[in-house]
């Protein structure tokens with residue numbers, strides 16, 4: 013699983029990502045205001061869930077990567093909220109919640125780790141099956157534009173930071189994009205430099221990612237039986253438009269009264 017290796021740099025990755033900073037409050041508030049079971053799919057290191065747990069919310073977290081789940085466990089323990097989390101190792105398409113949920117979230121473009129439309133369809137249908145009547149599914153995806161695709165193709169120095177062993181680390185990223193297939197291979201590499209700036213080691217950590225068009229996202233939700241409540245263009249709930257940075261979908265199992 014790609015995230016088993018990516019886990020080591022996940023904290024630096026999210027600390028330096030504009031969209032990760034932007035989505036935190038949106039999801040945290042959705043978790044704390046839901047009444048009933050809340051589950052986060054792809055809980056990762058618990059970046060969002062732990063913030064909600066600090067406010068008293070119990071969360072079920074699902075993730076395929078045992079290394080990410082262990083990182084989440086450690087961070088929750090340090091925050092003193094481990095007892096508020098139930099962590100399950102499983103796939104977006106095959107998890108079983110202890111009871112039907114009031115809210116299931118899939119934050120931070122993570123549905124895109126399933127790289128075919130069929131796999132995404134299976135996941136969205138499975139989410140529907142795990143919700144209580146009236147329950148909500150909230151997820152976000154990139155709103156991909158030619159300009160955004162071009163920026164993914166650029167090489168970017170993402171962060172410079174000291175490692176625990178005293179070496180300086182540089183984290184770089186670029187992406188190999190297949191615009192037709194709506195997929196990309198995000199390639200990160202981490203350079204370890206000694207005190208003279210000489211490269212000691214380089215580690216690559218690739219991730220497979222993909223995106224949906226808004227039309228595809230709407231069709232997947234409706235096909236699964238969801239009623240669409242909203243599609244926002246960002247995490248401040250601005251209306252969705254062609255130039256919006258994100259697609260933020262809020263869907264309900266059942267009709268909206």
Ligand SMILES: C[S@@+](CC[C@H](N)C(=O)[O-])C[C@H]1O[C@@H](n2cnc3c(N)ncnc32)[C@H](O)[C@@H]1O
Pocket residue numbers: 015026052053054055056057058059060074075076077080102103104105119120121122125126
């Ligand atoms: C971008 S991270 C998001 C983590 C967290 N939700 C956040 O916002 O910081 C994606 C997470 O989804 C998990 N993941 C990827 N594919 C998955 C799958 N098919 N089933 C379950 N988890 C998966 C990864 O292991 C990773 O922890």
